[in-house]
Amino acid sequence: MSLLSSLTDRFADAYQASGLERALGAVTVSDRPDLAQFQNNGALAAARGAGRPPRDIAADVIAAAGDPEVFSDLSVAGPGFINISLTDSYLGRHVDRLAADSRFGAVAHDPDRRVLIDFGGPNVAKAMHVGHLRSSLIGDSLQRVFRFAGYTVLSDIHFGDWGTQMGQLIIEAQLRKPDLPYFDPGFTGPYPEEPPFTLEDLQEMYPAVAARTKADPAEAERAREATLELQQGRPGYRALWQHFWNVSHDSQQRDFAQLGVGFDLWHGESTVHDRVAPMLERMQDVATEDAGALIIDVAEEADTKEVPPLLLTKSDGGYLYGTTDLATIDNRVAMKVDEALYVVDARQSLHFEQVFRAAYKAGIASQSMILEHVPFGTMNGPDGKPFKTREGGVLRLDDLIGLVRDAALARLDEAELATEYDEEERRDIAEKVGLAALKYGDLSNNRASNYVFDLDRFTAFEGKTGPYLLYGAVRIKSILRKAADADLVPGSIIAPTVDPERRLMLELSRFPEVIERTIESRAPNHLAEFAYDVVTAFNRFYEECHILSERDAERQASWLGLVELTLAMVSTLLDLLGIEIPERM
RNA sequence: GCCCCCGUAGCUCAGUGGACAGAGCAGGAGCCUUCUAAGCUCUUGGUCGGAGGUUCGAAUCCUUCCGGGGGCGCCA
Numbered sequence: 241m242s243l244l245s246s247l248t249d250r251f252a253d254a255y256q257a258s259g260l261e262r263a264l265g266a267v268t269v270s271d272r273p274d275l276a277q278f279q280n281n282g283a284l285a286a287a288r289g290a291g292r293p294p295r296d297i298a299a300d301v302i303a304a305a306g307d308p309e310v311f312s313d314l315s316v317a318g319p320g321f322i323n324i325s326l327t328d329s330y331l332g333r334h335v336d337r338l339a340a341d342s343r344f345g346a347v348a349h350d351p352d353r354r355v356l357i358d359f360g361g362p363n364v365a366k367a368m369h370v371g372h373l374r375s376s377l378i379g380d381s382l383q384r385v386f387r388f389a390g391y392t393v394l395s396d397i398h399f400g401d402w403g404t405q406m407g408q409l410i411i412e413a414q415l416r417k418p419d420l421p422y423f424d425p426g427f428t429g430p431y432p433e434e435p436p437f438t439l440e441d442l443q444e445m446y447p448a449v450a451a452r453t454k455a456d457p458a459e460a461e462r463a464r465e466a467t468l469e470l471q472q473g474r475p476g477y478r479a480l481w482q483h484f485w486n487v488s489h490d491s492q493q494r495d496f497a498q499l500g501v502g503f504d505l506w507h508g509e510s511t512v513h514d515r516v517a518p519m520l521e522r523m524q525d526v527a528t529e530d531a532g533a534l535i536i537d538v539a540e541e542a543d544t545k546e547v548p549p550l551l552l553t554k555s556d557g558g559y560l561y562g563t564t565d566l567a568t569i570d571n572r573v574a575m576k577v578d579e580a581l582y583v584v585d586a587r588q589s590l591h592f593e594q595v596f597r598a599a600y601k602a603g604i605a606s607q608s609m610i611l612e613h614v615p616f617g618t619m620n621g622p623d624g625k626p627f628k629t630r631e632g633g634v635l636r637l638d639d640l641i642g643l644v645r646d647a648a649l650a651r652l653d654e655a656e657l658a659t660e661y662d663e664e665e666r667r668d669i670a671e672k673v674g675l676a677a678l679k680y681g682d683l684s685n686n687r688a689s690n691y692v693f694d695l696d697r698f699t700a701f702e703g704k705t706g707p708y709l710l711y712g713a714v715r716i717k718s719i720l721r722k723a724a725d726a727d728l729v730p731g732s733i734i735a736p737t738v739d740p741e742r743r744l745m746l747e748l749s750r751f752p753e754v755i756e757r758t759i760e761s762r763a764p765n766h767l768a769e770f771a772y773d774v775v776t777a778f779n780r781f782y783e784e785c786h787i788l789s790e791r792d793a794e795r796q797a798s799w800l801g802l803v804e805l806t807l808a809m810v811s812t813l814l815d816l817l818g819i820e821i822p823e824r825m
Numbered sequence: 826g827c828c829c830c831c832g833u834a835g836c837u838c839a840g841u842g843g844a845c846a847g848a849g850c851a852g853g854a855g856c857c858u859u860c861u862a863a864g865c866u867c868u869u870g871g872u873c874g875g876a877g878g879u880u881c882g883a884a885u886c887c888u889u890c891c892g893g894g895g896g897c898g899c900c901a
Contacts, residue, residue, distance in 0.1 A: 546897070
């Protein structure tokens with residue numbers, strides 16, 4: 241059980257004993273660490289209802305809660321705050337118990353609750369670029385946290401493989417290689433097994449055709465028709481599409497693997513194509529026709545803004561991404577998903593509002609199913625505008641990863657670090673340090689804000705960064721290795737005697753609340769912030785308490801136990817952020 | 826025009842209705858014969874965009890204005 245919840249229970253009892261609401265007992269970490277470790281503000285909130293001065297109430301609560309085994313100090317401060325500090329022996333016992341718990345006191349959530357996390361969302365034929373980074377990193381961290389907390393998690397990449405860009409690619413392919421059998425309606429197959437285009441071809445074809453259809457309405461019309469024919473099942477187009485899909489899939493799987501991000505499901509828009517027609521059939525009562533298109537009105541009376549209807553089919557009968565999104569919800573219902581989180585750019589919030597409303601209104605999703613958009617801001621360059629390379633192009637994800645790895649390697653050289661390790665290990669360290677810099681830089685930001693991706697700042701490895709955390713973790717590993725070499729064995733954790741030790745223990749005790757908060761707000765930056773706090777608290781302890789030369793054997797064993805616990809927690813936190821720790825650096 | 830997000834130290838950002846608003850970077854001063862100095866200690870720096878309001882108490886909730894970004898039916 242978490243330290244805060246057990247303290248809160250004690251105070252809830254005390255309020256109840258004074259004839260007041262249990263909810264007043266909420267204990268939080270103190271805002272004034274110079275005065276106390278924890279605080280309770282219930283007396284202030286209770287004063288009005290009880291018609292008594294808050295300080296009087298606080299005094300009663302203190303009298304009821306007092307326990308010299310637990311509290312070294314309980315006192316009223318200011319207008320009626322209750323300041324709370326623990327005895328060292330109670331704190332030591334609590335931390336010793338944490339060390340035995342794989343969840344470090346965090347609550348175990350219901351494994352029967354199925355949470356689907358939709359993120360990544362790359363498109364066929366488009367190289368992954370920095371724009372996919374935030375969705376991938378935030379989504380990956382969330383799937384790790386939800387899983388850690390005990391939920392059954394399904395992560396779904398939601399491949400963009402069924403929209404207008406597919407028709408565009410088809411007409412571009414025809415322009416470049418008109419003799420391929422895919423375009424011949426009379427061809428009876430079988431179609432070639434070898435893909436007619438490489439990944440490099442596709443990545444060059446897409447921007448070319450995108451520009452052409454934008455400039456030329458006749459070309460756009462051809463692309464639209466090709467899209468429709470693809471969706472309606474024209475065999476040659478389907479076969480060609482499958483090649484595009486395979487080539488893109490292989491490349492993107494490599495990109496995600498490099499990033500350390502994995503998915504349970506590689507579903508895409510096309511996955512649910514066969515569900516669309518029956519779904520639209522079921523929606524007849526709520527859908528209406530408008531200018532040849534099928535729409536569903538999702539405006540509600542309580543709306544303060546204009547919510548336009550969701551377009552279900554285009555006037556030519558083609559499907560839009562709202563259509564496939566709705567069919568995807570239908571599919572997720574069939575998969576018995578209780579909660580679906582969409583980690584997608586904030587600019588799509590209106591779209592998701594429309595889709596979710598349509599799903600509820602049409603009865604595709606029951607009211608009890610949670611459909612939630614988890615939006616994030618854009619990643620900008622140092623100029624405050626969406627990130628571009630120096631040449632003005634979009635930076636590819638694998639180039640970005642190469643960039644941070646090279647920066648990490650350069651830093652190793654410059655600081656003459658890790659010089660005694662072989663080339664392979666140095667490269668591995670640089671890879672991990674670079675990814676840690678990249679991921680921590682992203683995840684430590686509040687989800688909702690736009691943030692500035694500044695390569696210079698990312699590759700500066702001082703301060704509140706991924707590399708600082710790795711360095712701290714590596715030093716911890718090093719102590720434990722040296723201790724093992726000297727046959728020193730970690731023992732049970734006893735009462736702290738010095739302040740950095742005490743503060744480290746208090747910091748470690750915050751873990752359960754941080755996990756809860758991360759889950760509730762779907763925001764990994766809380767984890768990032770806490771990981772930094774723990775490592776900093778450890779570094780202070782490390783400076784003051786020289787573990788390997790400690791003469792008191794019991795104290796030394798306890799310190800080693802504390803070091804071991806810290807490493808376990810930091811490893812867990814970094815893992816939840818998707819960051820790997822090297823053995824040494 | 827309507828709606829959403831953001832505005833906090835020179836810069837980049839945290840911040841759960843509570844006490845004196847916090848970090849990192851940058852600036853200044855120190856600490857390596859001992860467990861990795863990518864570290865640690867101290868320090869300078871703020872009318873929380875402005876104005877009203879609710880509250881015992883507001884960076885946080887409400888109203889309004891200003892500034893920045895974004896969205897608003899046949900792209901995704």
